[in-house]
Structures are given as structure tokens and as C-alpha cells.
Amino acid sequence: MNVHPLPPSALKGEGMTSQRARDRLAMKLKDEGIRDQRVIDVIRNTPRHHFIDQALHSRAYENTALPIGHGQTISQPWVVARMTEALLERPDGKQGVPQKVLEIGTGSGYQAVVLAQLVPQVFTVERIEELLRQARRRFRQLGLNNIRSRHDDGKLGWPDEAPFDAIILTAAGDAIPHAVLDQLSPTGVLVAPVGSPSNQTLIRMRGDGQGDFIQEELAAVSFVPLLGGIG
Template identity: 45%
Template structure:
């Protein structure tokens, strides 16, 4: 029988802090959120392992370090309004919701969105709005956002998402081919121009949508 609290503490210490992520607020949240609730019950014992896991519908829950890194790159504050593209299991959503004022998250696969809503509600994370749709188009009526996080690999930065960033806003997104991407952080300057910083190489499921990859036939 896995002691999830011990496994979670070990995950944070060995996979995240040991790799240089030490933001006190983020570490506190990672220590608290029960990652095992966001995976299929049969895989709960592997929830704190150092890698992604399948969550059904040909989708995955990201490696814990990648969740921590992408969150850290967003430079979040408690007052931020954040857009997440690709709700998936809802684990990344839970991390964001514990750090900011409100999260809007878009998932194209309805069963995943419904399951994520169920788990988020069970954890009383009520500052999350979820909708089913094309995440590459963003959430125009709630824009602008202080931060946008894309949890799927894109062929390029969707113009719609860049447009929905507030001045000073940060967009973190994997960009590249369908098989390998580079993690980018895009900043919107006060004059509306964008600057980009390239980070580590990574591999995510494809971002499907009008401004992403076409859905497989």
C-alpha cells in the first residue's frame, strides 16, 4: 500500500526541488495537491513517479517536473487571472487554481473535462471555469489574461492566444513538430510587442484546433 503523503513529499524533494525549482508558494501547493486523485485508479500507485502517465482518450498527465517548471515560468501572483489550454486530468488546473485568483480552462474532450470538474470540486477548488471547445481560439469574452498556459505541443504560437494576453502577460507553450517541441515563454510588452525565451526540449501530445494541428481522421 502506497503512502501517498510520503510519495508526494519525495516527488517534490527529489524531482522538483533537486532540479532547481524552489518557489515557496509553488512548493507548498505541490506538497498539498493529491496527484493520485487525477489519474486512473489502477495507476494511482504510479502517480508520483518521474514521468507522464496515460489518463485515457489518448491523453496524458504531464511529468511532475514539467508541471512545476511550466507553472514556475508563468511567474504567477495571487491576483492573476489565468487561461489554461488543455485541462486534461485537471492536475495542472488544480496547481494553478491554488496559486491565482481565477482559472479559465478549455478541454476539447468532454469526458476529460467532466472528470476534471468532478475532482476539482471534490477538492473545493471553486475558482475554476471549464468549457469544452477549441483551446487554440482561447476564451475571448474573459480576456485579457495575466498568464496563459498551453499543455499541448503547437506548430506555432496561436495568434489568438497572444492577442488575449494582457500587457505584461506571460504565455508558456511547447512549440515544434508533433514529435518534439521547445518550451517557450512569451511576454507581452507594454507596447503590445512580444518577446520570447526558449527553454528546454520537451514532448507533449499535439495541440488540436484551428490554430494547432488537425485532428487525426
């Protein structure tokens, strides 16, 4: 059961945004290797069409990334599911729930909303003010009061709230910014795409409690670049 379920009104839709369309997406994610049923259920019950322009509603439940303006995208549902699943997996292979999660790159707010239904606290940072304004409106409409958001340079993280049990980056750089990695708890987990625009890999880093990190590669991905500054 998810920690913070969405209100029944969020499940309304028709045609290409109906519950049937969401159910098909959930089955596709399961067929493509997503194992955590909690994540599948949250994806099934999250109205992805609320996070994109109305002209794209008919494509909301396709397993593909879609534009959200300002040169940004809402990630492919499989990628959102895999990143979320990777954050929840414990080193022993069992399921866990990090208490406090930092997201770098709010974008449309979709990934934050998925996380907020599964963990107690989500802190999300976005450098583009207009995108953050729209995401905050969606958070309010969905009744999620466990998301805190900030307009700032994501490469700086959110030091005032550190340390975090888990950190997720939704844009790709050549490396994880040191300021962000420093905000991960000694036994925390970080999931992020790294690499050049033509060669990106989704990685997971786990703190060993002694100041070192164990890194593993999860999948080939394609994300927008991780940029500094604010806009």
C-alpha cells in the first residue's frame, strides 16, 4: 500500500486517459521488468496526463518521454518506475522505504508525485521557475502535502535539509555534483543518469557507512543535460 494515496478524483479520465489506459501501461512496465508492485500500483494510479499539455493527453500513457516546454521532458514511465524501484531496493534485495528523499530536477513534478506516494518526505529542486510554479500547482491539486520544493540551482542540492536517505537526479551530467553527493547519508542511495548526451547510463550509488560508495550500472538511458544556475 502506498504511503500517501491520491484522492479518488485524481483517477478520473476517459478515452486515452482512462483507467484502462493506465492499466495497460502498468502491465507493460511489469512485462518490461519492473518488479516492485508498489511502484507499479503508484504508476497505475497517477494521472500522467495532468503533467503534460492537453494537446498530448492522447499520448500520456504511452511508454515514452514527452516534451513539457523550456527544452525539458517528462521521463518515460519505465525510467521513472526503474529509478523509483532502485531507490526503494535495499542492499539485501528486500524492499525498503527511505524516509527523506531529495530530487534534483522537478520538471513537470511527475517523478516527485510518484515518490511522494511511497515515501514520507520529498524535497525537490528546480532551476526553471515557470516549471516549478506549474509543478507546485499540481502538488496542491493532488493533495500531496509531503513535498517541499525550491527554486534554485540543482547542482547545489538542498544543504539546509541534508542529509538525505536517498537522492534522485532527473538530468544527466558527466559526474554527480560533489555538493549533491555530500548531502547523501553515509548509508544512503543515489540514482542518477551520467554521461554525455549520446552515451548515458543510469547508475546507483550506495554509501557503505565508511565514507565510500558502491556503484552499479542499471540501464542505458537518455536525459536532458544537468545545468547549473537558475532561470
